[in-house]
Amino acid sequence: MSESGMSDKAVLSCRNLGKSYEEGPESVVVLSGLQLELHPGERVAIVGTSGSGKSTLLNLLGGLDTPSEGSVWLAGEELSAL
Structure with a gap:
């Protein structure tokens, strides 16, 4: 646990x-x-030019699309196994 308790x-x-x-x-x-x-409590922004893959990344992270390579993990579980 960090100092913030998260x-x-x-x-x-x-x-x-x-x-x-x-x-x-x-x-x-x-x-x-x-x-x-x-990590818990972090805020991020995904920015880039049109066609740079922002929506594709969000679709992969949200489990709406499957990656061609690599893996996505949600709370310690591989997304493809859920």
Whole structure:
């Protein structure tokens, strides 16, 4: 526990997260090798230009889409196992 009384354990994390889409013979990489840990009480902002993968990241973190590589963890459990 930290001094604030909140657990230091990440409530949401991703490890080596990646997402790509197939467009004909081409593979379009949207996210690659993303590492992220969010702890209780933290606030974050996801910013970037149009088409940079913000919505894709939120869909992956929320379990609405499956990653092409890596994993998302929610409260210590791998999201794909829930």
